[in-house]
Structures are given as structure tokens and as C-alpha cells.
Amino acid sequence: MPEKEPTSPVSFIKGLILEDLKTNKYAGRVHTRFPPEPNGYLHIGHAKSICLNFTLAAEFGGLCNLRFDDTNPSREEVEYVDSIKEDVRWLGFDWADREFYASDYFEKLYLFAVKLIGKGKAYVDDQNAEQIRESRGTLTLAGRESPYRNRSVNENLDLFERMRAGEFPDGSRVLRARIDMASSNLNMRDPVMYRILHAQHHRTGNRWCIYPMYDFAHGQCDSIEGITHSICTLEFEDHRPLYDWFLDEIEIYHPRQIEFARLNLSHTVMSKRKLLELVREGHVTGWDDPRMPTLSGLRRRGYTAESVRNFCERIGVAKRDSMVDTALLEHCLREDLNKKALRVMAVLRPLRLVIDNYPDGQVEELDAMNNPEDPAGGTRKVPFSKVLYIEQEDFLEAPPKKFYRLAPGREVRLRYAYFVKCVGVVKDDITGKVVEVHCIYDPATKGGDSPDRRKVMATLHWVSAGHAVPAEVRLYEHLFTKADPAQEEEGLDFKSRLNPTSLEILRSCKLEPSLAGASRGSHYQFERLGYFCVDTKDSEPGKSVFNRTVTLRDEWAKIRRTEQETATARQKTQAPPVETTATIEDFSKLDLRVGVVREASLVKGADKLLKLGVDIGEGRTRQIFAGIRAFYPEPEKLLGRTVLVVANLKPRQMKFGVSEGMILAGTGEGRLGVVTFEGDLLPGDKVS
């Protein structure tokens, strides 16, 4: 019995366990298991199950086994068992020496089957898959009994032995339980127990050519391991009568199956099939792409095991289908990282700031706190000089009402440094963009305090230009634009909801020098920006790559967002559609990128469109629809061509799919050509 009643709200599962403990059903034991099939990587949904099984056992002083459900050699691989073990370990759970495989029990399972045959409860069926399906009946109609259902025990025994011996080809026969072809539960209509599969198994090699089905394996494996509570997801509820039937008929120790609702997370997908599809089709870079909900993806993104565990505890366990908001996961992450992450300064989109009255060549080493949440975290030195970088978005020439960062004539604090006041700007002759900000500083405010109690509206982060460490930073957003991308409507599948801006790569970031030796996987807070970690795969000593794990909560971004929303809402309700003409000023806002055409094809049902796959250096190809078919009747001729892409357009939903950009083209006298050029420009290079 547990020493104390659990303090957190008792989940219905705990309630059932408490009940069993009270009636002494399992002699006071609680023993669970986490039973993954090694056919894919673990995701956050599995984490829910792992946490549930391991913590439940621990709470009641019991154990939890790790058991691989490897009953189907045709789709399972060692790569997956290795990744699964790594992920469970990373999450912080220990299965000690209790690492089991369903394949460990193949011999025992075979004997159980023989026993059922002996009792007249199982038979060898010579029908093929087609015939079995056809005779199973429907949801409302009973099935038909197989013509082989009443074979003698001896004949069944002989046939089953010969199935094992390899006398028959794949699919020619199966072993079936003899239950009830008229059952309203389809799982009870003589389910298949064994199928013939001449396949190499990752553990048993060629020793077997018949393999048990899930239903015939799972309960018996639980039984063999002495599992008390076999916790699984809702879709197995219908299988419970079968789970119970096998155990009762085989007459062995009987665990209890309990079902709970699997986790759904907003803005992502959780099914292995869909995740595999994203990997195979290159929408992500792999199972561990930081945008994936896989544990390896979350880990690479910078999630901590503690935050994932905490999340799993907070979402609770119940039986109703639900969709948890990703915001909760992010909240758990920030909560954890806020305590742990060292604060540093990094500028993602640099804007030069020159302090006119600061002595040329002077460098000061200023003290900065490593973590204000943890006074014991100490301080470090950060170099300060005349020329600095600040964030582009921290300066606005014409600041709107609620913007209280730097602007002409305005004074702000540079964190840990000085108050500076903007006295001028330098603009690009052609674009008119501000490329440099000039300030004067107040030497009396060294460290960031003003002796005269003068207040500033904002504190900015900065990096000394002469000391900056260059870095690449990858910004991530939700993988999908819709909360529930799996919900199919209007014939659109989940991939049409992929977020075209789920990854943005910034290549000219400037870091404070203390980050020069940051080791792979370490977490930092870039002050005012978010939490970042050193990429475990692509970061090299001289060329560091950081992943944005999650942003900080951002009031200013929220203000902008709501203002934008009300503006577009207003537009929708009143503004009549206007002809828009691009002005030269508007052109400066276009993000023109060099792209290489990787795919090009005709669009069925659209006589003007071509569908292009264009690489603009984002690690994936963008899908772009262009109305240039009349001029490029043979789209394959565009393959490999370098084109000019407008990259910052809002993705447009078209009848045939989402178009994520526009290709620049020129016209002249009934002819049209896309703008192409030669030269050593790389995909993603910016063009102006």
C-alpha cells in the first residue's frame, strides 16, 4: 500500500489502482510497462504514456518495464529501438535491467497457441486475407464462419506445426481464435492470432516465420512479466474483451487493462504515419528536426526533460478526446529555463549604433549578471566600445504611441552600460533605410544607473561591434498554421497547413564574446529575445549555430498583433477593394531572394499554371504556382535555373495548393520570361 494518499488530484487511473490495492487484487503490487513498437521515433504523446507508467509505478513503490512490442518484423528496425531507449533515458526514467521484447516470449506464445488449439479454441484457416475480410461481416451484419473452422484438433495441431516449420508461403494460412463470428465486437469475430511472414526479425533473425498478432501477444506478455495495470490508449478499449478472453482461456495470471485518451497538441501532428511522411518528403530535415514534436526534435530545439515531464503532469489524464494548447508546453519550458538559463546578449538583426562622444579605441569591461533569478550565478565581463550593434526593431524613426524604445531625440539605457540619446541617423541613399544610428552617451550613467534619478523608457541589449562573435540563428515557429492540421476539410490534407515560415535562418547575428566557446546543447537566454541553444548537429567551434527554443513573452509583439488584427478587421468590414499599384517605396519592402528551381510541373486542370519547387536556402523547397505555362510549355526546362523570388509574401491558398511566393518575370511584346541570371549567387541570398 502507498504510504500516503496521493496529494495531486487523483486521476481516474489512480482511482482504479487504489481500488485494486484496497481489495488486494494484486497482493499490493503495482507494476506497469511502457510498450513501444520500434517502428518510429517517440513523440510528446509517448512522453505522456512514459511519464504516466513510470511515475504511477514509482508513486506506489512499484516498477515499470520497458518492453518493445516487436511482433511485426516487416516494419521494425534497430535504429528505432536505440532512439527509443535514448529518449526514455533522456526523459529521466530508468528501467534498470527490465528491458524486454515481445520477441523474448515467442516460444511461450507459441505454446499458448498450442494450448488453445488443444482446447478447441483456435484453428488454422486456409482462407486468404481477402476471403477473411469478406466473411468478417460489417458493423451491422454478422460474419460467416470459415469453412475450416471445424477442423479436428489434431489437424490444427499438425498444420500449425507445419506453419512454424516453414512449409507454407506468406499469406496462405493463419491461426485464428475460435470465438464468435456474430459478435457485435468485430475484434471477437475469430481474430487472427498468427500470420506467416518469412521475414528477418531484428532480434530473432530467421528463427521464426510465423509471428503473433498484437492481440495475441500483448496481454500474454503483460501476464508473463507480472504486470498489474496495463495502461494503453482509448482505441484499445474494444480490444479489452479479447485481452481478457485470451488470458482466461490460456488460464494464466490476469493483469488489468486500463485505457486513457492519447495526447493531441495544437499546431502539430502526432501520428507516426504523418510524421514519417514529413520526414520522407523533406518538409523537415529529419525525425530530430527542431520543429518536430518528437522527443529528439524537442531535445534538439532546446526543450528540457524536466519541462516535458512537468507538462505531462499538468495536462492530466482522462478519457475524453482533447487538444492541448502548445502554449502550455511553452509555458512549462519557460518556467524551467527561466530558473536555469544563463543570460547573455545577442543581436539577431544588427543595426550599427555609433556613440559620437565616446573616445575612439576605448574599451570598457562592464559587469553583467549571469542570472538575475539566481544571485549565486555570479557576473561576467562584457566589452563596451564606441561602435555597437543593436536590434533593428529597437529603433524606429517615427515611433508609434506605445513604442518606447530608441527614436530620434530619445534616451534609452543600454543594459549594464550607459544611457544613450539618439542624435541622428544615416540612411541608405537608394532604399532610404536607416543603416546607422548616432548617439551621445552620459558618462555619469555607467552601469546603467542615473545619479539624478532620471528615467528612461526602455533598456536595450547590445553587442560591441569590434568584439562580436558571428553566428547563425534559426528561428522556429509552429510547424502548422492551423491548430488541428489533421482535420481534413474540403479535400485538403494536413500538409496544406504547413507553416511556410516555420523556419527562418538568420546568418548575420552578433553574439557577445562570452559565447565564443559555448558547447553544443547548452541553453542560454538571449536577453529580451528568448531562449536559445547551441545546435547539437550543425554547430561547429568556429561557426556556431543556435536554435531559438522559445521566445520570451513579449508585450510589444502582443500590442502589434492586436493592432494589426483590429486594422485588418476594420479593413474587412468597411474598406472597398482598391486597385493597388506598387510604388517604389513598396518595392523596398519586398524580400527578394535568389532561388533555384528544383521541381517544375504542369498543373492538371489549370491551363496557365506551373507548379514549381524553389530552393531559396531555407533547407526545404518552397511551393510556388506561377502563371507562366504559356511561355514555358516544357516546365522541365526550368529545372536548375536561377530565378528571383519574392520571399516575404503571405502564403496564398489556391485551388491546387498553397503558393509560398512569387517568381519575378519580365514582359515584352507578347513574350514573357522569368528573371534569371548566372553568377555565384547562392539560394537564399538577398537581392536588392
Add this chain to the structure above:
RNA sequence: UGGGGUGUCGUCAAGCGGUAAGACACGGGCCUUUGGAGCCCGCAUUCGGAGGUUCGAAUCCUCCCACCCCAGCCA
């Protein structure tokens, strides 16, 4: 139209006949050398709907409605 489940705030989720916890999100305020963090306040007269039982119902009963799962030799 068969069977198995589930419906409590925008999203999760407690509640088990005695008068709707908590978290996230959201809104407001305080504080602040991160528009971060922290702190404070607000946020379901009502529990899918309709009847009924009861002094009293989200909890018990009846009927209805909605959603999810099941017709793999996948798990």
C-alpha cells in the same frame, strides 16, 4: 442502422447528492537595469439538451443530441 467510449470556462481538468478547485490562455494593475521574471485582481449563477426523483442534482433515473473509435494477416 451494430458495438465500445466521451460530453464541466477559449484550452486542459477537479468534482463521486450539500450548493462549480486548479492550470494555461485572456483582460486589468503593481513592480522592474530584460516590454522578461515576480506579485495582485478579474475571468462558468452553471456543468451537451429536455424531463423526472430529492429539502437539495454537474453528480441518481428516463429520453434525446453531438463527437471519437472499431470491418489490417498494423500496433
